[in-house]
Amino acid sequence: MDSKITIKGLNLFFGKTQVLKGVNLDVYRNRISGFMGPSASGKSTLISVINKLVFFEEAVRTEGSVYIDGQNILGNGLSDVALRKKVGTLFATPIPLPRSIFENIAFGPKLNGTWKKSDLYAIVEESLTKAFLWDEVKDRLDDSALKLSGGQQQRLCLARTLALKPEIILLDEPCSGLDPISTLKIEEALAELKSEHTIILVSNNTKQIARACDFVAFLYLGELIEAGTTDKVFTYPDAKMTEDYIQGKFG
Amino acid sequence: MxxxxxxxxxxxxxxxxxxxxxxxxxxxxxxxxxxxxxxxHVSLGFIFSYPEDMGRHGGIFPSIVATVLLGLLSLVFATPLGVGTAIFLTEYTKESTFTRIIRFGVESLAGIPSIIYGLFGFIFFVIKLGMGWSLLSGTLTITIMVLPTIIRTSEEAIKAVPNNLRMVSFSLGATKWETVTRVVIPSAMPGILTGIMLSIGRAVSETAAVIFTMGSSLRLPTSLADSGRTMAVHFYILAREGISLEKAYGTALILVMTILIINFVAYYLMNRMVAKYS
Incomplete structure (x- = not known):
């Protein structure tokens, strides 16, 4: 199996508090990997290392390395801006920019120097189609994105990320505020997207992880307890703790 | 009970x-x-003709021009300087002794009476730099005077922009500057415009600081080196020296109308901006 991301001995501190403790993990190319665990398990922090947004917090210090295609992103080789063009992020709550649907999706491509209206339109259509939103908004692309429903906004945010054609897509509990139908639509979109992208889905909804993911990693208080294929972890977990978590005994 | x-x-x-x-x-x-x-006392003739006999007769055309020029020019200087300072304080530094000193300075500046600015402008621009009583001296003095307002209001407006919008922008590969110009400033624009509007009002209606630095010549200012008499100053002189109360009230009316027009235009622009970004 081909690794897209390799995390080696990753420690992360907020001031004196250690939030990630010696995490070693491979994330496979063109697969959906789920990170699950109770709150404060470090799963969201872990993905914010991969997009390096964690470094906007105060007093962050890391040890260890995170390789993407063999390049250590915690080293000096790759700029944060270049990294984030490879790694797209979807946040827990939908955060549309206060502008039109079209302009939301064109935001990233414009940063990359695409300004021609027809080129942008093609990107907007393609991205919205992949996010299963095109049919619902194609007649009102110039409307404010803030007028969309929560579920539509989250798919808009997904389309906005896709517009940059990222190699990796990080989803930080993307369905925590959504109804079951909107959640299903996001999961459908992800299933299609994995042929072209490497996807990490953070969720504390074990059912969603079981439905949507090929691989799963279970974290607890900053430690990686166990990782493997979804089938393996959900049927024969190695650790008792994993089993208890999946069965909902704590969390 | x-x-x-x-x-x-x-x-x-x-x-x-x-x-x-x-x-x-x-x-x-x-x-x-x-x-x-x-x-x-207001007619088209009053607006478009020159004053005669120290303003006892005729119109106030040069004063209208002087007022508009002073207001616009001080904004041209004060807006980039003020908004830039606000961006620096909010986006490019962390809270530190340095930023606290700047902020304290800005707040202190806001509390200084305008005549002190006038005195400073007179000593520094008019005398020391040899600019004389001129549109330029007046403009620079008013610029310094309205800076605290623009800085404070812009800073508050920028701080009010939700942080997750910045995170979204960064997550899409924007640099800090791109985030500031494409996400933060547009979202903060209504607040920034409010500060600019307040500043125009102050610039246009200021008397003390203007008499000291721009003088009170009744001629039409045609260059930055010319002296001129703004409407507020004209009103003050007409009323204070008992030249013509009728002309003074006429001037006051035009001054108030000017400020109202500026506010309406600014509100119109602001609403268009808000409509575009929400």
Missing amino acids: RLNPRWINKLVTWALTFQAVLAVGILVAIILVIFIKGAP
């Missing part, structure tokens, strides 16, 4: 309504007085 909460509620509602009506009423009364006293 305990009063019935419903009665208290009614009482408070009435009291607050009365206060609001009083506040707006005073404003309306002022404008009405100026309108009633000024309107008979």
Whole structure:
């Protein structure tokens, strides 16, 4: 199996508090990997290392390395801006920019120097189609994105990320505020997207992880307890703790 | 004894309504007085002709030009400087002794009486730098005077932009500068414009600082080195020296109208901007 991301001995501190403790993990190319665990398990922090947004917090210090295609992103080789063009992020709550649907999706491509209206339109259509939103908004692309429903906004945010054609897509509990139908639509979109992208889905909804993911990693208080294929972890977990978590005994 | 909460509620509602009506009423009364006293003396001729006999006769055209020039030019200087400072303080530094000193300085500047700015402008621009009583001296003085307003309001507006919008922008590969110019400033624009509007109002209606630095020549200012007399200064001189109260009220009316027009235009622009970004 081909690794897209390799995390080696990753420690992360907020001031004196250690939030990630010696995490070693491979994330496979063109697969959906789920990170699950109770709150404060470090799963969201872990993905914010991969997009390096964690470094906007105060007093962050890391040890260890995170390789993407063999390049250590915690080293000096790759700029944060270049990294984030490879790694797209979807946040827990939908955060549309206060502008039109079209302009939301064109935001990233414009940063990359695409300004021609027809080129942008093609990107907007393609991205919205992949996010299963095109049919619902194609007649009102110039409307404010803030007028969309929560579920539509989250798919808009997904389309906005896709517009940059990222190699990796990080989803930080993307369905925590959504109804079951909107959640299903996001999961459908992800299933299609994995042929072209490497996807990490953070969720504390074990059912969603079981439905949507090929691989799963279970974290607890900053430690990686166990990782493997979804089938393996959900049927024969190695650790008792994993089993208890999946069965909902704590969390 | 305990009063019935419903009665208290009614009482408070009435009291607050009365206060609001009083506040707006005073404003309306002022404008009405100026309108009633000024309107008979205002005509197209008054607006477009030159003053004669120290302003006893004729119009106020040069003063209108001087006022508009002073207002616009000080904004041209103060807006980039003020908004830039606000961006620096909010986006490019962390809270530190340094930023606290700047902020304290800005707040102190805001509390200084305008005549002190006038005195400074007179000593520094007019005398020391040899600019004389001129549009340039006046503009620079007013620029310094309105800077604190622009900095403070812009800073508050920028701080009010939700942080997750910045995170979204960064997550899409934007640099800090791209995030500031494409996400933060557009979202903060209504607040920034409010500060700019307040500043125009102050610049246009200022007298003390302007007399000291721009002088009170009645000629039409045609270059930055020319002296000029703004409408506020013209009004002050007409009334103070008993030259012509009629012309003074006429001038006051035009001044108030100018400020109202500027505010309407600014509100119009602001609403268009808000419509575009929400």
